[in-house]
Amino acid sequence: MFKLEVKGRDGSSGPLIAFAGGGTGGHLFPALALADALHARVPRVRFQYFATNRPVDARILGNVPGEFISQSIPRLSKRPWKWPAVLRTLSRAFVEVQRRFDSQPPQMVIGTGGLASFPAMREAIRRGLPTAILNPDALPGRANRWLARQVDVVYAQWEETADSLSEVRELKVLGCPVRREFQAADRRPEPSAFGLDPARLTLLVTGASLGARTINDAVSANLEKLSELSGWQILHLTGEIDYQRVQQEYRRHSIAATVLPFTERMADAILAADLIVSRAGASTLAELTALGRASILMPYPHHRDRHQEANAMCLVRRSAATMLEDHGEVSRNAPQLWESMRPLLIDDVVRSRMADAAGRMGSADAAERIADDLIARTIFEKSLAERDSLQVTCSGTR
DSSP states (O other), X not given: OOEEEEEETTSOXXXXXXXXXXXXXXXXXXXXXXXXXXXXXXXXXXXXXXEESSHHHHHHHTTSSXXXXXXXXXXXXXXXXXXXXHHHHHHHHHXXXXXXXXXXXXXXXXXXXXXXXXXXXXXXXXXXXXXXXXXXXXXXXXXXXXXXTTSSEEEESSGGGGGTOTTOSOEEEOOOOOOGGXXXXXXXXXXXGGXXXXXXXXXXEEBTBTOXXXXXXXXXXXXXXXXXXXXXXXXXXXXXXXXXXXXXHHHTSOOOXXXXXOOSOHHHHHHHOSEEEEOOOHHHHHHHHHHXXXXXXXOOSOSTTOHHHHHHHHHHTTTSOEEOOOOSOHHHHHHHHHHHHHHHHHXXXXXXXXXXXXXXXXXTTHHHHXXXXXXXXXXXXXXXXXXXXXXXXXXXXX
């Protein structure tokens, strides 16, 4: 595990901020963006991340300065007979959080959603530590709903969230933090980085950090029609599980395409795209709007509250995206995807209007605005006064 310690010349450590939440990129990327903005303002600040033991967490947090605390927390099951096992793992996580907070209590704990956020957030509330929640989804998840009334402030991405969190102490709509690379909308990537032809338009297909099988299948079923459209190429991010299978489908068709399981250069992928087919995770939509890209959204259909559908509707209502229902069957998904995709592929004006609408929704500076608001609450007052006397050392092994 990699641990970054920031100490002043007198040997004292800087303020410690804990982020709680994980299991998907949507719970982790906003935290990293906010951490980056806080560090730019308070160089002495240190971070720890109470995340999960899922592979995506290790991949995203493995090389991040700070302390990655892997929690064995399963997804909350709809089957009551599995709840005792979930409670046992939560109990163990609470004990570990208490041990760490006893040793070194953080100056603030920031929840980013998911069951993994619950132990650290509940313990912070119990101890009276300053707390905040990043809630980029239009509809708060169960963990955020449970915690929102008890934390000091909730930061939301869209005004629609206020309808679901009416009894919080304070709600601020400041956008969803996006990483620094998503803030340069006027920058163009080097297309050859993905093996793309700069003379062609690009369709980006992505299921976010874990991939999306139904999107992969719907696009694969339309490859013959897509190959008949001149001037287009595809960058398809499949996720690890479907990579080999989808790659074989592309090899069966004569179409310009790059197929990858995942990319660390998501900002470049979006910047290279002229049209995007995607899920509707909140951080994904924050990235699409920050960079102003037209999109066709197929929200994940199996969440009980269908919160990705609510996210997508925030864009649809503003003419910034088209939304399709994911029926779970390629025989239904593929025809409706083509019907929605074809006009956007052939009509530059319609596609441009949609991209402009998305750009008007974007909050590329959300991380900075939230960081400034946290600092205005005087959490880092002492650290700001000492920011010029720094000595940075690295310890531990990853």
